[in-house]
Amino acid sequence: METAKLVTNRKIKVVSYDDAASVFALHSVREAPRLSLRSRAIETEISKSHLQRIFKQNRILPLKPKFRHTFEEGDEAKRLDFCLEMGNRVLNDVGFHNRILFSDESTFSTNGVVSSQHCRCYKCLRDKLDELPLSYRTRMFFQQDGCPAYHAVTVRNWLSSEFNEHWIGRDGSILWPSRSPDLTILDFYL
Secondary structure (H helix, E strand, O other), rough: OOOOOOOOOOOOOOOOOOOOHHHHHHHHHHHHHOOHHHHHHHHHHHOOHHHHHHHHHHHOOOOOOOOOOOOOHHHHHHHHHHHHHHHHHHHHHHHHHHHHEEEEOOEOOOOOOOOOEOOOOOOOHHHHHHOOOOHHHHHOOEOHHHHHHOOHHHHHHHHHHHHOOOOOEEEOEEEEOOOHHHHHHHHOOO
16 A cells, blocks of 8 residues: 655745734725724735734724614604503503413524534424413403514414404504514513
8 A cells, every 4th residue: 555645835825924914904995994903904915814903903893783773754643642541541551461361482592603503493382272261251351562474364364363453563453563573571571
């Protein structure tokens, strides 16, 4: 059996960077703040790892834009009407807020990585409802935000029959204002 050894004549080039390279890299951030690290490395001819070190030493952090929902004309009035109606219901019925079954969805995983392979969903609403006395369930209000998927006719019909018209949502007995995820209490407490 023969063995062979692969020999390459290519030498590894070790490049040392001076303060001028750091200044150049920092200046490039000011000139093109949206440029990715990889593209910046190509443009400045400074290695990506060295750019990372320069940015870390100078406390330059990548920022991801956070998109917020936008309001349309008439949204403010609908939100105000909703808040006034909910406030009146709480004033007229002391236990009203305790009879709201809040709902929401979330993407999570058991290992911190968001992937369809690692996500887990638990169905527990039906079990929890079965534990409640019928007299309490008939007075409950089911709340869901204005997600377009919840606005389907089949979903609205099911909610109307299951909760006897006691549901809060788009076209529910209590109208949920469009583009108002910030009113969902679960977004702030869970």
